[in-house]
Amino acid sequence: MTTPEPTPEPRHEPSSGSTPEQSYADRVFRSPLGIASGVFLLVLAAVFAGDAMLRGEGRAPWLALAGLVLAVPLIVAFTIRPAVYADDRRLRIRNPFRTITLPWASVADVRAGYSSEAFTQEGEKYQLWAVPVSLRQRKKAARRAARASQDDPHGRTSVTADVRQSASRTAPTDQTVADLRELAERHAGSPEAQGGPQVRWAYEIIAPAVAGLLLLVVLAATG
Numbered sequence: 001m002t003t004p005e006p007t008p009e010p011r012h013e014p015s016s017g018s019t020p021e022q023s024y025a026d027r028v029f030r031s032p033l034g035i036a037s038g039v040f041l042l043v044l045a046a047v048f049a050g051d052a053m054l055r056g057e058g059r060a061p062w063l064a065l066a067g068l069v070l071a072v073p074l075i076v077a078f079t080i081r082p083a084v085y086a087d088d089r090r091l092r093i094r095n096p097f098r099t100i101t102l103p104w105a106s107v108a109d110v111r112a113g114y115s116s117e118a119f120t121q122e123g124e125k126y127q128l129w130a131v132p133v134s135l136r137q138r139k140k141a142a143r144r145a146a147r148a149s150q151d152d153p154h155g156r157t158s159v160t161a162d163v164r165q166s167a168s169r170t171a172p173t174d175q176t177v178a179d180l181r182e183l184a185e186r187h188a189g190s191p192e193a194q195g196g197p198q199v200r201w202a203y204e205i206i207a208p209a210v211a212g213l214l215l216l217v218v219l220a221a222t223g
Helices: 032-055 060-080 135-149 172-187 203-221
Strands: 027-030 083-086 090-094 098-103 107-112 116-120 125-127 198-201
Touching: 027 032, 032 060, 060 203, 083 172, 090 172, 098 116, 107 172, 116 172
Parallel strands: none
Antiparallel strands: 027 083, 083 090, 090 098, 098 198, 107 116, 116 125
């Protein structure tokens, strides 16, 4: 299965009355396939849980409710929530359970291997969930790059082709990673792009999921 390229949303120019905080519009990268899968799973969960709550007997409605409270946040976390925001000041990575803000000065590199990852100057690594990697396309891109450069006489391939080389930039994820790397290199010296990484846990996802899990455990223990 091929992985569609994350779709950047259009960048809007700031109005003349914008404040400094509003003067940097985000480029947003998300996975269309992930969003579509999430919507489908949410509809499916609602149909099954709704049927069990309306027609179920005994403890079935409560079990369905607990399962729905647990499932909905997890589905949203892994399919709809992931996104990558990039502007002139920082890279913001919204993963299932965390949001990581990296000023460009703190970004050492952005790479696409088995997954898309951002590396900080301190050596920390953060995965970009919203920029999935197709290993099949990655291997095809690496083989094409190897043939073009004649650096691989034995036909060996790698899943970590250098996306800075135009011959390697054929896998859908590579262009996104190359764009993010270019932004990092361009804005790392900007005064607005200084600072260290900031990590915030997504309690709006974690709390309801934990509540649903606890409800399931209580129902199972009292059954």
